[in-house]
Amino acid sequence: MTAYIFDSETTGLNEPQLVEAAWLKLESIAGLAVLNDYLERFKPSKAIELGALATSHILDEELIDCPSHTEFSMPEDTQYLVGHNVDYDWGVIGRPDLKRICTAALSRRLWPEADSHSQSAMIYLHYREQAAGLLRNAHAALDDVKNCRLLLAKIVDALAEKLGRPVRDWEELWELSEDARIPTVISFGKHKGMQISKLPSDYKRWLLSQAELDPFVRKALSR
Secondary structure, eight states, X not given: OOEEEEEEEESOSSSOOEEEEEEEEESOTTTOOEEEEEEEEOBOSSOOOHHHHHHHOOOGGGGTTSOBGGGOOOOXXXXXXXXXXXXXXXXXXXXOSOEEEEHHHHHHHXXXXXXXXXXXXXXXXXXXXXXXXXXXXXXXXXXXXXXXXXXXXXXXXXHHHHHTSOOOOHHHHHHHHHHHTSOSBOOSSXXXXXXXXXXXXXXXXXXXXXXXXXHHHXXXXXX
């Protein structure tokens, strides 16, 4: 089984297009050895938003001679896509048929007491003394995937402690990630902040009738 930690820099939040892609190919969940890495920039068909410029510091004029953003694809052997809020990056590259492992969801499940679960916050939580140096180039895609691997190592260790044994493989980690993505508290609407298990039954039925309901909220309501 082959897993890739993936990160992207994009044109922004409005129908984002790829401007930079990076990945680390991991050999196995035991040790998280890196087999290969990748970094490349791409030319979008739209201007980069100011908010994205302020985050990535990648200028439109630097991308003139880069390949089109439509030319990117993950390697054919990709089975698992790992990332912090991985659905965003997955969406930017066209939602390929891959199993997604979200380090943000796993972080929220494992360290619920933390006041932030951003990747940078998690690096400060687990690598406090080295964090400033590790995050000096945060929001550069290759640096971000390297930091995600460091966070993933802490996640795997914490899960092993909870399970009383090592996580078996990427498939089990994906299953644990899927479970961690199912919320326990409603994050929107008139009952925002309430435990989903305590929502009024008529409100649950109404939510379940909404076609655009987040699939993980639907799973939580159906439990």
